[in-house]
Structures are given as structure tokens and as C-alpha cells.
Amino acid sequence: MTIAGIGVVSAYGWGRETLWHGLLSGKSAARLHPGYGPARDDYAWVAVVPEGGDLTVSPSLYGRAMHESVREAIQDARERGWRPGGTVGVLHAIVLGDVRNWRDFYTVDQGHRRSRDYLRLLPSTPVAVLTHEYGFHGPSMNVSAACSSANVALITARLWLDQGLADDVICVTTDLSATPDMLEHFVRVGAAIDDAEPLDACRPFQQDSRGFVMGEASTAFVLSREVERPYAAVFGGAMTNDAYHVVSVEPSHEQVLDCFERGLRVAGVRPEQVRYFNAHGSGTRQCDAAESEALKQIFDDRPSLYSIKPLTGHCMGAAAGVEVAATALGYENGIVPAVPLVAPAHPRLLDGPTECEGGLTVKSSMGMGGNNSVVVLGPVA
Template identity: 30%
Template sequence: MTPRPGGPVAVTGLGLVSAAGTDVDSNWKTVLAGASTAAEDPRLADLPYRVTCRVPKTDLPGQLGRDRAWRLDRFVQLALIAARQAVTDAGLGGGAWDSARVAVVLGSTLGGTATWETQQARFHGHGPTRVSPLVLPMSLPNMASGEVAIDLGTHGPSLSTSTACASGTTAIGLARDLLLQDRCDIAIAGATEACLSPFTITAFGRMKALADPDQPAVRASRPFDANRSGFVMGEAAGVLVLERPTDARSRGAAARALVTGFGASTDAYHSTAPDPSGRGAALAVHAALADAGLGPGDVQHINAHGTSTRLNDAAEAGLIARTYSGSPSVTSTKGVTGHTLSAAGAIEAAYTVLGVQHGLQPPVANLTRVDDCAGIDLIRDRPRRQAVQAAVSHSFGFGGHNGVLVIQRA
């Protein structure tokens, strides 16, 4: 049965913390420049895979309050900073809301990996009495949404999504559903991940998912390039404030863009590899378009999942070529930010919102020789001035999780 359009929600606030910058403006400037943030990571000097995309040095404890920050894992710290930015951007600072009608929906799959690794070392090296009693509240993935709710004083639904690299997209889609079902009036939605720890990096390296360590760091993340060899891991948090358009207008808030559709599906194919046929991903695309009341020819721009792995990029390029008509422009911002795992869908939704709002679409960084598999309109070298009425953002995760958002001009 064809889904019925559910209606738009307005994006009234954005918050971004990534390797591309510690606020929305610096992120957007770096992404538009196609400037790779990948670099040799001194904390991983003893590992074969030692290139990451870390958030620039910033005083997170100073921003959060040192008495509080010391008991929060980094993934929660990033989420708090991004959420505060988004709420301020939406003109909701100071809690100008009915707190019982404010929802928080944040994705995170790995949670506090740095805390787990540090505390495991203490356990094995010094015994159980040296393990912190705060291990669990510091590291459970749901603590991002829980701590944001505490920080902002919200009392509506507080939920956590975990669909691997689609978690941020899933969170935004779920938050939109809560608004359309009148479960809340404001939704703070997105995702966070900060897992650039030695064991986690090693685990992805052993899977052969990471870029060839012999490549120059600055060119290691290269979506859709013929010489791509894997992704570079990054850390980030992205948060969107969502409201029903009538509610936003009634308080005089401007919408940056509208989220008009969401689709989700499962490949049911392999635990880590995408279905090369793209059948599962296509289901999510068609569901999102139907939800928005659009067809495959109505999309002018795609923010691709584009991980820089051989299997994902080939499968996604084929999906785009087969599914959309009208040759939409395509970018992947992971060439700049690296792959931020759960946070990817959230920060890429934010970049898509900015592209629609400003009529300027970012290029794919490090794209020097397009792979033969990618017969699609990839944006190269410089931003493209393009007025976009409707864009989509793809997210695909381990386990076969697929999520797609439709974002339209306000």
C-alpha cells in the first residue's frame, strides 16, 4: 500500500560539532570548501590505522562546567554542546516552552567506548576497587538523550535510537512522527558518536573497513573515487530542533527548511555489506518520497551516504542511477568529516538543510578520478550554486538498516 503523506515539520534550529568545526558556521564553511579534516592521530601512534577526523581542540569542560563534564563521556559532551547550539539557534534559549511537550530523540550506537576502555584497563591492571562507579551512566548509549533532557530541563519523551550508521536519520524520522502524532510540540533530534579509541579503531581496521594506512591522510577519505580504499573514522554530534510549521510561525520563528518525508527499511542481506542490488535501500527511498508526496523525478539533490568503501559506494551509485530520474546532483560530505557512524545521518541532514536554505551544494572532497561505477552527477572541486526545492539524505548502517529523509525548501 502506498504511504499517505504525513506532513512537513520545520527545522528551526541547528547545532553542529564535528571535525569540520565546533559550530554551524564553521562546519558549513569547511564543508563548502571541500577541505579534508583527516590527519595523523597521535593518540593512535602505535596502531597501523592512525588517521582520524577529530573535533578541533576546544574546551568542552569549560563550556559545560568542569564539575559536570568530568562525569560525562565525550559522546555526551558533544551532544550537549550541539543541543545547546540548536536550541539557541531556534530562539528557545532559557526554556521558553512547556517542558512536558518537548521531546529529545538522539541516536548513538557505541556510546562511551573511551570510558569502557579506560575502566577495563583499570579493572585488569588494578582490580575491581579501582573501577569508577560512574562507568554505566557515563557509557550507556541512551545517556546522550537522558543528559540532554536533564541539561535543558525537558520532560517529554526522551528516546534513544540505535540503527548503526543510520541512527541519526532514524532519530529525526522518529522525532517527526512524534510531532505529527501530537506527542510533543518541539523535538530536539539528532545523534552523537565519539569512539576514536584504540580498541574501536582496531576493530574497524580488522574488518578492513578503514582506508589504506599508507595513503596520505588528507586524501584518505574519498567517496566515489576510483582509488578509495575505506573510510576514515570521525567524531561528531548534530542536533536539529523540529516543530510543526504552524507552531513555529505562531512564535515568530523562521524555518531553515522542512523535513517532509522519512523512509526506513532493512536489507536482510548481510551483517556488514550492503545488498549490491540496492533493493532494501530503494524501499526506504520510495517510502520517504511517498511520505513527502513526491516522485523520483522531484528530487534535485542527494546527500549520499558515500562512505568511501568500495562496496557501499558502488551499491549506492547504482541505487541512485536506477531510482531517481532527472539526474539529481550528488555529494558526500564524508570526504570532509570522515565517517562519524551514528552521528553521520544527523550532521548530513543538517548539511542538507543548509544546502537547501542557501541554494549552495557542497562538493565531494578528494574526488580526483570518478569510479566507473558512479554514473551519477557528482559535485566536484567547488560548491555548486543550485536552487533546490527537494533534497534527500541517505543513511545506511551495519545490520542492513536504511534511513532516508526528504528535506524541502521552507
């Protein structure tokens, strides 16, 4: 399975090139935004998607971002020689859905709207609008596995292709949940920070990291076996669950390590073949510890390590989508878009944008509830 097209809406702006240039700038997409505290003038550091998109698609920014990322991915794939097969499936990876619209439904409209406007709240509606525009008649569904949802959607897409359920798959992952009411609870549980510039506080695999800055994105991929100029191949992956705690990572890391081993086995890859480790890298202590152990135990500390969350923010359900896009665009442009170091770091952590030497990339993603996922990416031979 190959990535034939990419579309991105991120806190850097609308379009995959905007994301790419933002990553290479080494500057975070997060900004100080008002209204995130008890007082109206309280500010917080968050990486939110700016206004934009096609209002004829949806009055909701969430719906517009989802749709526009897919439109860009499809146009990109067609320009690269992709022609849709007879059956095109659609997978939409989500976690909380259109939280701003749901909030307004209750607090502004007191639960009463025209039925047409109410239907826009349902998770099936953005997918239905998309399939109607393009006439896609293949399987369609939402995928949700906490912050590992995008990886899980890619794994599901490969299963669809392998089983002949679809000839091609549109895989899109959307999360626009960096709202004051959502951020409050991630700060309270000690995972997110909102009171400091991202590179001063979110330092995955570096000294004195305090957690992540919350981010938003919608990222879409056209996945196919037939395209003239693919970005990258998706060789396979795996999922496990810690079955331990609703928030915390199981301390022995047994299931995390098993997920990496299974992912490599499904992909037909040996650990020594992996050149890059695109980590979940949330900047929390327990995540850094788990992934550092995987790097040591599974890969003998050989791959180069990086995480882009200090730049894009933690985009929750869309996190792995943005990060897979960064890897694929990195192969295309010959650059690994790593974040500049600002503190003593893990010896394998890359320092800023680095020449890409090709080779395989392991992309890990971890979500609350013990959700672990790994996918293996690489250049197309």
C-alpha cells in the same frame, strides 16, 4: 516538521559555523594522530573531536559534546523564533556510546568507580542531564540503527509529532568512537583506511576509492512545526533492512531500492522532484554500487550527487546528522557543500561547493546489519 535550530560539534571544532567553514574549505578535518598502531608512535588519519565543552556538565568529552550541540541548537532555534511547546521530547541517536570512558572504566579503574561516576557511562545519563537542565518532560529515548541511526532518529521524531506524543523534539546524534581499538577492526574488514590523506583514498563515486576515514561528531536539531525562520523541512522518510549479512550489502539492492521508494511515498514526493542526492557515500565499493543503482533506477540519474565524508570523516552513528546539517546549512547559505573532485567520477557528482538551486534533497544512510534509511528534505515554502 521543520528544522528550527542546529548545533554541531565536529572534528573541525565546536559550533555549526566551524563545520560550515570547514566544508567550504574543501580540506578534510582528519589529521594524523599518534597511538593508533602497535607502536606508540604509529600514526593514523582520523577526524576526531578536539577537547572543549563545559566541564561542569561532564568530565567526559562524549557527554560534553552531546550537551553542547544541544545547547547551540536550542539557542539557535530561539533566535529564529522558536518557543517550546508544552511537551518537548528528546531523542538521542547512538551506536557504541561513550567508548573512551568505558575503556578507562575497565583498563584504568579495573571496573571500580564511585557510583556517581559509573552512572555517567549509562546511555540514559546524557539525556537525563539534558532534560533536567531544560525541564523537558516529554518522551525521551535512545535510538540505535548502526550508521543510519541519525536518519532513523529524524524519522522517529516525525512520528512523535504526527502522533501528538510531543509538540517539539530535540534530536541529537553523538558518536565519538574513532579510537585506535575501534579503527583497527574497520580497517581489518576492509571498510576504513588510516594510512593516507582522506581525499587520496576516500573518494565516493570516484575512481580508486578505498573506503572511509573514521570521524566523530555530535549534531543536534530542534524539530518543530512552529518557528519563524526554519532552515528546512523534513517531509518524511523510510527504513528497511537487507536481512542478508552483518556487514555486506545485499547484492541485488532490492531492499535499498525499496527504502528509497518508500521514503519518497511517505514524503509525498515524486522522483523527478528531487534536485539533490546527499548520499551515504562512504567510499566503499558496495556502497557506491548500491547508491549509484538507486540514482539510476529510482531517479533516472537526474539529481546532482554529493557526499561530505571525505571532509568530515565517517561519523558512524552521527554520520547522517552531520550530513543533514550540511544540507540544511546549504539551503540557508545558498551553497551545496560538495567535495572537490580528485579523480574520474560519476557524471552527476558535484565538483566542490556549488550554488544551491533550491529543490528537494534525498538523504540516504546505510548501516551495518543491513540498515537502510532515507529522509527527504527541502526548503520551507
